[in-house]
Amino acid sequence: MTTTAPTALGAPTAPGAGRPAQRKRRPGRTLLRSAPLLPAIVLLAVFLLGPVVSSLYGSLTDSSLSGASASNAEFVGLDNYTSLFSDPDFPKSVLLTLVFLVASALIGQNALGLGLAVLMQSSHKPVRVIVSTIVVTAWVLPEIVASFAAYAFFNDGGTLNTMLTGLGIPGVNWLYVFPMLCVILANIWRGTAFSMLVYTAALNDVPPEITEAAEVDGARGWQRFTLVTVPMIRRSISTNLMLTTLQTLSVFALIFVMTGGGPGTDSTTLPLLAYQEAFRFGELGFGTAIATILLLVGAVFGVLYIRALKPEVD
């Protein structure tokens, strides 16, 4: 969630209290003043930085959950990565992850979220309140419950097929025939609320005078939207694209419950592949190599995200 609203209150972000320290900088005082940071730093260093560093190192060893290499793992260099790239499951999994990201996060959640936000602006209030409550409920529900609900919906004997039969259309076993489509739609269902909330807030910040001016100048509805509104909320769009991508990159329970990565490996995205390699097949080094790659992808997005939010820190 982007909680940048409080800074917009015009409150002092760099209050005057820092000034005396700048005049005569004493190392003891700075140390004393930064002491409250310590608990947070320790927690972050041990439990976030620790795994990241050990992930980088662990991916270069042959450690496993059982057997001889469980107790004394040996340094094997880039072996895990070379075997990773020669394993047919890995490129397939990368492709599935990309499809999942693009279809459910970049296109699905963002387009639907923006669409909903726009429609909400021009709809009747009761409709707006009820529909946004429904959409947000799917998002607030614990992920495992949402996963069950989506599983039941797409199951062979589920709601979707019951409805199709009612319409006289023969249903198929969606989770087996179109596993990726099911998890993509389920992730859109579950995640759209976030984008909708972000875009609703962004659209509310667009001054109505500007769109009205464009209207007076003769811009039609679609033109007003693409040439005026979208550029005005550009920053929200780029931030939201990154946040939804990162959230979707770490979707696990949804796919795990709905398809278990199957049938075969037909919906095994990278988080599921890392889990299977490490915990089902005991290939800890292999799983760690996948985890490292995912962390690097996350890091790239993280850097882009930080650059977008730079003004908030400075």
Next chain:
Amino acid sequence: MVKTTAAERALVGPETSTRSITTADAKREFSMAAPRGRAMRWFSSIVLVVIGIVFLLPLVWLVLASLDASASLSVKWPEAPSFNNFLTVLTPETSLIPLTNSFILSAGCAVVTVLAAILAAYPLSRYSMRINKPFLYGVLFGTCLPITAMMVPVYALFVAFNLIDNMVGTILFLAATSLPMAIWMMKNFMDSVPISLEEAAWTDGASAMRTLRAIVVPLMRPGIAVVFIFVFIQTWGNFFIPFVLLLSPEKLPAAVSIFSFFGQYGSVAYGQLAAFSLLYSVPVLALYVLVTRLGGGSFALAGAVKG
């Protein structure tokens, strides 16, 4: 000013109608003009209702199945609605112990996170130190880490430290994962607490920690509650972290035990699964409503400096 007749709007829609400019009753017409035209309003509402129904269907199954003794995976009206499914799962082994564990994990994580975040936010918000910028960038970066991707190395680390199946270890890890976002939120809330009150206290000789406890924390109580609830909801719903780090059935939170319930009885007892899911979901839905109510609270803080 733009004027379209009602007939034009109804016929061709607000977007494509040709417009003539008049001065008469322009004010009244302006608010009715194209983007918020009546036809547009109905169009939007109808599309929204359709999307809303699609989004509602999976949720309806949860509710109807939980009331149905012979529930299937499809939405159907229960023949004899009853709360028997709830009564069946409301036993210590099935739901009460897991829900208690969920509470211990979530509350423990939220307490640790909020304490660490308040302490960290204070110097970040009040002093301009050289460490601020790198620390805030680091925190922002931490919010981007795909935690799911990290679970394999985290598991290896927990094995090395002998922390597997340890509630405290799991709580600390959960706290570390929610800390970046919590620090970021907490600093923003603290920035909006006016500093002038503290300056008065400093002049009277109060220490920084005393000022934090006696002035800042009471003033930003709504903000702290928001962060606490936010972390609580996230941890309550987390499946993967306890799934990997905890093993003993008596320590598993509801998220994980509901999944094993699904594996054991899921193919027959859909009604019970739905009932258990609802019992487990209600607390976070209630907390979410509470947090949206609290959301506006922080804006009232600005008033504290006057009077």
